[in-house]
Amino acid sequence: MSDTRGYHHGDLRRTLLTAAVQAIEESGPAALSLRDLARRAGVSHAAPAHHFGDRAGLFTAIAAQGFDTLADTLTGAGDELLDLGVAYVRFAVGHRAHFEVMFHPDLYRTDDAELRAARERSGAVLRAGLAHRSGRPTPAADGPQGDVLAAWSIVHGFATLWLAGALPAGLGEDPGDAARSVIRHLFTPAPGTD
Amino acid sequence: MSDTRGYHHGDLRRTLLTAAVQAIEESGPAALSLRDLARRAGVSHAAPAHHFGDRAGLFTAIAAQGFDTLADTLTGAGDELLDLGVAYVRFAVGHRAHFEVMFHPDLYRTDDAELRAARERSGAVLRAGLAHRSGRPTPAADGPQGDVLAAWSIVHGFATLWLAGALPAGLGEDPGDAARSVIRHLFTPAPGTD
DNA sequence: CACCGTATCTTGTCGTTGACAAGATACGGT
């Protein structure tokens, strides 16, 4: 269950990761402090550096974990195109710490091997799911898979705006439901007849 | 032209703002240092604090400036719905420092008066432009202006993904052109026939 | 022109942080 078996602390790497995710959810990635993390875990201030090298290394691990989780989430989504988009939004809001780190490459090392693998995997799942479920075998003439990018853009944009608190009130509590009624407008001719 | 008339430095507040924007474009908001800003402007390390109070105050000023510029940009956009979206994306990529700060409210003070006014103004311009140009007088039954949110989401998502470097290669150099071919898929029935 | 109030900027300082170096500790294999 744990990749680093019980040493002095037992499972410090995993403990630090979960503590970091929680801290980011509370105060954002910018406010994350390695020393505060060490205090929460009850270890010395330099202990995190051994597992992650530096701050960027910690964010790299979080991003990789996030891309892996996203791939799993999308794989388990429903068969409808709509369900895939809703799953994307639900992941973003439900794992906002991971999501925020994942799409801020200046926080981590984009050339990390484990990260690249996870990112590529989630990207492949997303593209495959969108392309397959859109029921369109060949992409249109306007650039590479413009409809896939349109679908990705709308769900990513909605999730980002939701997390930023930029959306107007009155959308309800559940971001998934709100997203569903918004994504429905993609590939829809004119009035909101459904 | 300048709100703080020539004192010791002359126009320190404006100088610091432009230097901050440039620094953020180079290394992101997280790496911004007030002391480094002071060094670039050739003043003492505590000079910025007088004009902005603290780091959050500086980001507040940048965000307000960004929302104002966005409102102006959208006001001057073309008559087509597509043009409005392209203008949004062009602003995001052309003013990435402002854009990134604007949609990270944990960086600044959301209750600042000047900021709230600018944010509301740009929001009103965006909503009015989208609602007017979509040629749909009454919103659909699915929530408050679902189509406006869909349009906002797709342009915001595309801009965010572009800035994060998450989009695949082959979209060309100009984000505006790429955005146009992607946004076109909104409100479009099935295949890419246009 | 002399004076004063005030905005602007400087100097000095404190606690915190990230990063690095060197040493101590505990585990696993032989």
Next chain:
DNA sequence: ACCGTATCTTGTCAACGACAAGATACGGTG
């Protein structure tokens, strides 16, 4: 029992944000 190594601690340094107190220069008033 022993040794190599991964894990963690202690110590240190430069940089940073924030605050306090003082110096400087401007604008207005007499």
